[in-house]
Structure formats: structure tokens, C-alpha cells
Amino acid sequence: MFIIGEYMSNANAISNFELMVMLALIKLGDKAYGVPISEEIAEQSGHDVALGSVYAALERLEDRRLVTSRVGEPTPERGGRAKKYFKVTGKGIDVVRETQQTLTRMWKGLKTLARGRA
Amino acid sequence: MNSRNGLEAPAWLLKTFGCSPNNEMLMGDLAEAVDRGKTAGWYWKQAIIAVVVGAFATLKGRPVTLLRAVSAGWLIFWPLGFASFNFVYPLALVMLGLDEPDLLIGSWAPPFAWHTAPFGRIYTFAMNAIASGLLFAVGIISGWLLAVLFRPHSRSAVFFFSSSVLLSWMVYSASLGDDAIGARLPWSVYFWMNAIVQTFCIVMGGALADRKRSTAS
Numbered sequence: 001m002f003i004i005g006e007y008m009s010n011a012n013a014i015s016n017f018e019l020m021v022m023l024a025l026i027k028l029g030d031k032a033y034g035v036p037i038s039e040e041i042a043e044q045s046g047h048d049v050a051l052g053s054v055y056a057a058l059e060r061l062e063d064r065r066l067v068t069s070r071v072g073e074p075t076p077e078r079g080g081r082a083k084k085y086f087k088v089t090g091k092g093i094d095v096v097r098e099t100q101q102t103l104t105r106m107w108k109g110l111k112t113l114a115r116g117r118a
Numbered sequence: 119m120n121s122r123n124g125l126e127a128p129a130w131l132l133k134t135f136g137c138s139p140n141n142e143m144l145m146g147d148l149a150e151a152v153d154r155g156k157t158a159g160w161y162w163k164q165a166i167i168a169v170v171v172g173a174f175a176t177l178k179g180r181p182v183t184l185l186r187a188v189s190a191g192w193l194i195f196w197p198l199g200f201a202s203f204n205f206v207y208p209l210a211l212v213m214l215g216l217d218e219p220d221l222l223i224g225s226w227a228p229p230f231a232w233h234t235a236p237f238g239r240i241y242t243f244a245m246n247a248i249a250s251g252l253l254f255a256v257g258i259i260s261g262w263l264l265a266v267l268f269r270p271h272s273r274s275a276v277f278f279f280s281s282s283v284l285l286s287w288m289v290y291s292a293s294l295g296d297d298a299i300g301a302r303l304p305w306s307v308y309f310w311m312n313a314i315v316q317t318f319c320i321v322m323g324g325a326l327a328d329r330k331r332s333t334a335s
Contacts, residue, residue: 035151048160050167050168050171051144051164052138052164052169052171053171055138056138056171056175058140059138059140059175060175071143074146077150078147079146079149081143081145081146082142083143083146083147084140
């Protein structure tokens with residue numbers, strides 16, 4: 001039972017950066033493609049984000065069916081290239097919720113961090 | 119002035135070596151970001167990161183395929199290099215009269231140039247130019263064959279194989295003693311020129327195979 005539980009949590013595990021990408025997708029809704037996703041993460045984290053890393057994370061999440069995508073129309077300002085819009089799936093939402101709950105539970109046990117003394 | 123001027127090189131780098139299945143969309147995003155005011159330096163940084171991240175993402179997803187690709191690359195590259203320098207190179211020297219300097223002098227150099235220092239330099243240059251040409255040809259053929267054999271992962275296959283070749287040049291360089299010819303100027307410059315250009319030829323061979331494929335499709 002313990003092994004199954006551990007296996008399940010590993011299967012749902014996402015990295016910190018993948019979580020940030022998924023949260024950006026949820027916030028941006030239908031307008032989530034490369035540029036606004038990276039801008040949202042950069043704005044919230046205070047660090048410039050490499051678009052290559054954003055796409056690598058999106059590809060991993062799409063492989064795990066936590067994210068879906070659709071290709072938009074090509075536009076001249078993008079050199080005739082299309083945008084690719086991403087959306088979090090129901091399974092992805094579950095994983096985000098599970099991650100939030102796990103982190104919140106763990107956070108509650110760290111009183112020194114909560115008081116800003118760590 | 120168009121804000122995209124001067125970005126042809128990083129755009130070409132990304133278009134040629136980008137391994138991500140979303141490469142086209144990523145290039146569109148970069149073009150859009152530049153239109154919004156991002157600098158050429160930012161574009162270069164993004165293009166290089168995208169190439170490296172894309173290659174390593176493929177490695178993480180398909181480590182066995184890429185291990186096979188690097189092994190296959192060496193199985194092509196090593197015999198080709200061996201044959202070139204043991205058969206083609208001596209044959210080229212014979213055909214051009216470079217195997218016997220006196221014969222060369224007698225065949226096309228004017229008598230006043232015989233046994234002079236400048237002629238010696240020309241002779242040395244000609245031999246090394248042929249050797250470099252063979253090295254570069256071996257690089258292009260290896261890259262081309264590897265890209266053909268490892269579709270659809272040709273870009274990452276060529277990326278890792280060419281990196282392993284450059285690494286082997288570095289290991290070879292480190293193994294040379296300080297008194298070795300290749301470790302001293304001007305030969306050290308010739309050595310690194312060969313190493314870097316041959317690595318570039320491998321990736322160009324891969325790019326040629328990709329271009330031929332996309333033209334055909």
C-alpha cells in the first residue's frame with residue numbers, strides 16, 4: 001500500500017518550474033502562449049525566463065497529459081509563424097491542487113519560516 | 119530600421135539546430151518579443167538556451183537512442199577518417215606531385231624557386247590544406263549520414279555526436295606534451311582551426327540532410 005501511494009505521488013510530482021508554468025496557464029486562460037507565459041513567470045518571480053525552458057516544460061507536461069495545446073493562425077508580426085496556445089487539463093488541475101495542498105501542509109509545520117526567521 | 123535586422127545569425131542557429139517540436143512557435147515568439155523591444159543580445163541568449171535545452175530534453179526522453187546515435191557517429195567517423203588519411207591523402211599527394219618535392223618543383227615550379235624557403239612554406243601549406251580538406255569532408259559526410267540514419271531525432275543526434283568529436287579533440291590536445299608540434303604556435307592555431315571547423319562541418323552535414331528532407335517533403 002505504501003509503495004503504491006509513493007508511486008502515485010511520484011507520478012503526479014511536478015517540478016517547481018512546471019508548477020509555475022501551470023499556474024501561469026491557469027491565470028492567462030485562453031491567451032496562454034509562449035510570450036505571455038514567460039512574461040507572467042518573469043513578472044511574478046522577478047527573473048527573466050528562457051522561452052526554450054518554458055517550451056521544454058510544456059512538452060513534458062503535455063506528454064503527461066497535464067496540458068493540451070492548439071495551434072493558432074500564422075501572423076506577419078511573428079514572421080508568418082503560428083502561436084501555440086496551451087491549456088491545463090482536468091488531470092493537470094488535480095495535480096496543481098494536490099501540490100498546493102501538500103506544500104500548504106508542509107508549510108504549516110515550519111513555524112520559523114512563517115515568522116521569517118529561517 | 120527593422121528591429122529584426124542583425125538577428126539572421128541566431129535565427130539561423132535556432133532554425134538549423136533547434137530540436138524542440140515547438141521550434142517554429144518558439145521562433146515566432148522570439149520575433150514577437152523583439153518587436154516589443156527585446157534586444158539582439160536577449161535574442162542570442164534565448165536562441166542558444168533553446169538549442170541546448172531542446173537537445174538535452176531529447177537526451178532525457180530518449181537516452182538509448184542518443185547513445186546509439188553517438189556510437190553510430192563514431193562508427194562512421196572513425197573508419198572514414200582512417201581511410202581518408204591512409205589511402206586518400208597519400209593518393210592525393212602522389213596525384214599532385216606532393217609526395218616528392220623535387221618532382222613537384224620539376225613539374226610546375228620555376229627553377230629559381232627550387233629549394234627556397236618560400237617554396238618550402240608553399241609546399242607545407244599545400245599538404246596541410248589537403249589534410250584539412252579531408253578532415254572537413256569526413257565531418258560533413260559523417261554528419262550527413264548520421265542525420266539520415268537518426269530521423270526524426272537527427273538534430274539532437276548530430277548535436278551530441280559533434281560535441282563528442284570536439285571533446286575528443288580537447289582530450290587529444292590535453293594529451294600532447296608541451297614540446298609536441300601541435301602544442302606550439304603556429305601549429306596550435308592550425309590544430310584548433312581544424313577541430314572547430316570539423317565540428318562545424320559535422321553539424322553542417324546534418325543540416326544539409328535536414329534541408330534536403332524538408333525540401334523533398
